[in-house]
Amino acid sequence: AQTVTQSQPEMSVQEAETVTLSCTYDTSESDYYLFWYKQPPSRQMILVIRQEAYKQQNATENRFSVNFQKAAKSFSLKISDSQLGDAAMYFCAYRRTSNTDKLIFGTGTRLQVFP
C-alpha cells in the first residue's frame, strides 16, 4: 500500500527567508502524481503545486518549488521569500494514475511565519 510521510510536525521561518518542508512516500508504481496542499486557518484546502512523476523537471509556482527525487521517493516543498500569509498546515499527497484512484495524504506540517 502506498504511504506518505511528513516527518516535521512543525516548522517555523522568519519572514522573507526560505523554508523547506519534507515529504517521503512509498510506492511500487512508476507513474503517479504528487501534490502539496495548504490549509490556512480558514480550513480551505488550496492546491499549491503538482508534480507528475514521469517529468524529471521540478515543478515551480511563483515562490513555491519542489525538489522531486524519484529514486529516493522524496518530494520536498521550498517556500522562498516567506510571507505571513504562508502560515498554514501543509499536506503532501500522492495519487496513482488510475482514473478512480484517490489522494493519500501525509500527516501534515504546521508552518509558522514570524515577522
Next chain:
Amino acid sequence: DVKVTQSSRYLVKRTGEKVFLECVQDMDHENMFWYRQDPGLGLRLIYFSYDVKMKEKGDIPEGYSVSREKKERFSLILESASTNQTSMYLCASSLWGTGYGYTFGSGTRLTVV
C-alpha cells in the same frame, strides 16, 4: 467561482443521533470524496464515488455510509453518532481521470456529545 459547498461549518450532535453531512459541487466533477481530518493523523478517506449511485469504501468506512443520487451531491451519513466521530470532515471533488488535484469544501467540524 467554482466551488464545493458543505452545508454546515459547525455541527453539534448527541450520541446515537443520525447525522447527515451534505456536500454539493458545481463543477460537473465525476469524482467526489469524504475525508476525515484529525490532528496528527492527516486526512483519511472515508468513502468516495466516481459516478452517480456508485460508492467505494475508503480506509475508515466503519460507522459511516454515503449516498450519491445526483452527480453534484454527495452525502455522508453517520447512522448512530458516537463521540469518537468528533472530527473535521472534508468533502472534495475532482475530474475523472488525469492527475488533477481535488477541489475541497471548507469543512464541517462535527462535535458529538
